[in-house]
Amino acid sequence: MRLRNVKNAKEILESSKYFVKNPEEFKGSWKSVFNNDNPIMIEIGMGKGMFLKNMAKNHPEWNFIGIEKYESVLVRGVENLEEEQLENVRVMCIDAKEIENYLSSEVDSLYLNFSDPWPKKRHHKRRLTHESFLKEYDKVFKSNAHIILKTDNDSLFEFSLMSLCNYGYKFEKIVLDLWNSKEENIRTEYEEKFGNMGFKIKYLEAYKKLEVERNLKR
């Protein structure tokens, strides 16, 4: 996403009820933030937050944590969320690389929507489905790993399919043309724009049993 410097970003964030200022304090105990035992879904790279807002509205039975690396982007996300009164959403400004410092064995599903495709080969290790990230995600999932990904980028989709499968994930769904399928779909801002320009939206859902792996490691 194109970044513009936003004045007073920090102040705007800190004044929002959705923003969690010291997220490291809730590692392993996010359910206390939401004050219930509902499943916890996270979105890495929440951008302007349209997906997060609409998912939270449609699914009051789930909790959502939006993750965004850049304060200036997260400000737009928070402004979007402020249009609604939602009890089941929080956001934090952290780098996905360091997710294990903020979450521990408590996440049910992870959404990756239109992540940066990092087209150059030498940058592929920065892709959010690179093995090094998948290893981090293992630490934050509750019992099973469950990743839901959307992208319009062929190369990122090919890479993600390979990386997930070769890391031990199995696939629940693969859809090469989401908009022309019968799948339920909440669109992101980016998706709305590029889907309407004719780019095909690709979708996958992958899962991996963690309990077995964790028991083996004991």
Add this chain to the structure above:
Amino acid sequence: MRLRNVKNAKEILESSKYFVKNPEEFKGSWKSVFNNDNPIMIEIGMGKGMFLKNMAKNHPEWNFIGIEKYESVLVRGVENLEEEQLENVRVMCIDAKEIENYLSSEVDSLYLNFSDPWPKKRHHKRRLTHESFLKEYDKVFKSNAHIILKTDNDSLFEFSLMSLCNYGYKFEKIVLDLWNSKEENIRTEYEEKFGNMGFKIKYLEAYKKLEVERNLKR
């Protein structure tokens, strides 16, 4: 492929040096047919044989066995092969379901080119990447299972990615637009026609270690 009844199909096949009349006799000993130890590649559903012919010409260091269910189609394939003098190709007229009666622990790679997509859900078990077929293929591969698939059909490609991964295959390559990639590619008749009409050709290469599995079963 559209089927036309071909007069004297059986006679035409039996008069060709490429056609193996009693393939069950060579189960486990196909290298004696080729009289060498070169890798053995099979194509299930060879159709008119353009892929098989050109692969055999380009790769004299490999042996090829073309498999086709319908005599009337195989006749066209054999006529195509007759244009060349190839020592490294044979064809047989069998149903892929019964492949274990004709081959045993001797195949290096399996090509599936533009297989019937069987669009109706109740027919998905007929798809050549359905689990029931993958189980049969396990019996014919030498040490590692290795499947190379091309299709223009989204639904068959999605299904094949899921079926292969969930059965334990890993991916070496996934390409969503083969013609616009740098991959080497020998086209089939079908591919030539539908690729030129603008359909995107999807490609995958998947492998699975069989030695481990076989040792575990002992």
